Amino acid sequence: MQFGVITFPGSNGDHDALSAIELGLRQPVEPVWYRETNVSRFDALVIPGGFSYGDYLRAGAIARFAPVMEAVARFAAEGGPILGICNGFQILTEAGLLPGALLRNKGLSFVSDWVHVRVESNRTRWTAGLTPGDVLRMPIAHGEGRYYADSETLERLEANGQVVFRYVDAAGNVTPEADPNGSANAIAGIANEQGNVVGLMPHPERAYDALLGSDDGLKILSAVLQAGIDAATARV
Amino acid sequence: MTTQADGAKRWLAQVYVSLKPGVNDPQGLAVRDGLHMLGYAEVDGVRVGKYLTLTLNAPDKATAEARVTAMCEQLLANPVMERYEFQVSEADGKAQPRGEE
Numbered sequence: 001m002q003f004g005v006i007t008f009p010g011s012n013g014d015h016d017a018l019s020a021i022e023l024g025l026r027q028p029v030e031p032v033w034y035r036e037t038n039v040s041r042f043d044a045l046v047i048p049g050g051f052s053y054g055d056y057l058r059a060g061a062i063a064r065f066a067p068v069m070e071a072v073a074r075f076a077a078e079g080g081p082i083l084g085i086c087n088g089f090q091i092l093t094e095a096g097l098l099p100g101a102l103l104r105n106k107g108l109s110f111v112s113d114w115v116h117v118r119v120e121s122n123r124t125r126w127t128a129g130l131t132p133g134d135v136l137r138m139p140i141a142h143g144e145g146r147y148y149a150d151s152e153t154l155e156r157l158e159a160n161g162q163v164v165f166r167y168v169d170a171a172g173n174v175t176p177e178a179d180p181n182g183s184a185n186a187i188a189g190i191a192n193e194q195g196n197v198v199g200l201m202p203h204p205e206r207a208y209d210a211l212l213g214s215d216d217g218l219k220i221l222s223a224v225l226q227a228g229i230d231a232a233t234a235r236v
Numbered sequence: 237m238t239t240q241a242d243g244a245k246r247w248l249a250q251v252y253v254s255l256k257p258g259v260n261d262p263q264g265l266a267v268r269d270g271l272h273m274l275g276y277a278e279v280d281g282v283r284v285g286k287y288l289t290l291t292l293n294a295p296d297k298a299t300a301e302a303r304v305t306a307m308c309e310q311l312l313a314n315p316v317m318e319r320y321e322f323q324v325s326e327a328d329g330k331a332q333p334r335g336e337e
Contacts, residue, residue, distance in 0.1 A: 057286075058314055065311075094314065101316040103255075108262050148259060148317055182260070 001228045003029040004042035006072070006088075008063045013049030013085060017205040021046070024208030025221045034066040044081045044224050045072065047088030049141070049203060059102060059144045060090030069095055081125040081224050082197045086142055089189070089199030098192055098199045099157065100149035102142075106182025110143040114213065115180055117165040117188045117202055118172050124164055124195040128230075129223040135172045136165075136216035138202035140180060145201040147183035147190070154184055165189035165200050244293040246327040247300040253313045253320045254285030288312060291327050300324045 003021045007014045014031060021029040032039060039045060053062035063069070069091075076082055076097050084092040092098040105111060119127055119134040149157065157163050165188040169178040179186045181201070189200025204217025255261045263284040271279045290307075294300035301324050313320040 057311070061311065061314070093316070099316075101314055103259070103317060104262055106260065106262050108266055150316075182262075 001027050001043045001225055002041060003027055003044050003046065004032040004039055005029060005046045005048055006032045006034060006068055007048070008034045008050070008052035008066055008091075010052045010054055011048050011050035011087070013087070013203065013205060016203070017046045017048045017085070020205035020208040020217065020221060024215070024218045025225060027225060032068060034063070034068045036068050037071050039068065039071045039075050039080075042075075042080070043228055045075060045083070046205070047072070047082065047084040047091055048205070049086030049088060052087055052091065055087075055144075058090075058094065059087060060092075060094040063087075063091045064094040073097065076192070076197050079194060079196050081227070083126055083204075083220070083224070084197070084199035085203055085205060086140075086145070086201055089201055090144065092197060092199045097197050098190055099153050099162075100147055100184075100190065102144050102201070103146040103148045104144050105142070105146055105180070110141070111145070111180045112141040113139065113180060115140050115188070115202055116168050116170050116172070116178065117200075118168040118174075120163045120166050121161040121191065121195075123161050124191040124198050125227045126191075126198040126220050126224050127164055128227040130219060133172065134219075135168060135170070136202075136204075136207075136219065137170075137214045138204055138207045138217050139213070140202050142181070142201055145181040145183070147181075147185075147187040147201075149184060157187075157190060158185065160193060162191045162193065162195075163187055163189075164191050164198055165202070244295050247292055247294055247297065247324050248327040249290040249292060249300065249304045249322050249324050251288040251290065251304065251308065251312055251320060251322040252285055253288070253308075253318050254283050256317060256319050259317050297324055 005017045167179045167186045204220045207214040207217035264282040268282040308320040
């Protein structure tokens with residue numbers, strides 16, 4: 001399965017994502033420069049974390065207009081799996097590929113810490129092999145991660161199973177303390193209606209080996225790989 | 237008033253972007269608390285937003301306003317969480333916001 005990791009000016013999680021896929025998942029991966037206009041050679045795309053365009057105006061607001069994003073939108077429309085991590089999540093919401101927006105953390109501070117998230121839906125390409133209720137431990141590092149959507153959108157997301165990850169404590173319970181940024185409904189990650197595009201604030205690519213403190217992030221990458229294998233097997 | 241050779245005039249747009257009512261604004265709350273600490277007890281609400289100035293060329297004010305509206309919808313504000321308002325006036329030659337200056 002061929003992975004691509006998009007690099008914008010100011011991305012800083014791109015090399016972590018490349019390492020996680022190459023060394024953790026052991027799949028072929030190549031960097032994609034933001035000026036590229038064709039991503040059809042890939043089976044899956046990762047939009048990594050960082051501070052694209054310095055977070056000017058709003059996080060992700062300028063990256064949305066980068067040349068590669070038209071190709072990314074086509075890739076998404078054709079059902080290609082896309083994972084947006086942290087700033088990548090912000091870019092996907094700004095681009096309208098995912099609903100809602102990410103606001104300044106409730107406590108105003110940049111939060112760099114380990115969190116637990118609970119898998120809420122396995123109807124997405126990035127959680128297909130996981131079990132709802134599974135608790136994953138991954139790091140976060142963001143100043144603008146407070147998920148926001150109006151109440152109608154939130155109801156729709158919950159009803160459709162588009163809420164993919166929720167901040168919980170180690171035991172898997174939603175508590176005020178477990179939510180690091182004040183997100184609506186403690187949402188840490190969501191999917192589009194089709195389930196091929198997923199965005200989340202935690203960093204699975206920084207948790208792909210026990211040496212890093214956790215290898216739970218690898219489960220998300222493994223899920224999309226398994227989904228790809230299953231789809232390819234079904235075609236044969 | 238500057239008039240270009242092609243008849244376009246130069247306009248100044250002053251754009252205000254802020255979080256929608258009802259969207260929690262932790263920056264505003266922190267500023268409010270700071271004002272209370274300084275003794276401004278009469279302050280019961282603060283919202284923090286952005287102020288942008290643009291100069292643009294357009295044949296008339298209505299066209300300039302229509303263009304700025306489109307700019308707000310597409311980039312300057314995120315309609316999911318923010319609202320915007322703006323005023324367009326004739327640029328008088330002094331108002332020259334340029335990014336590089």
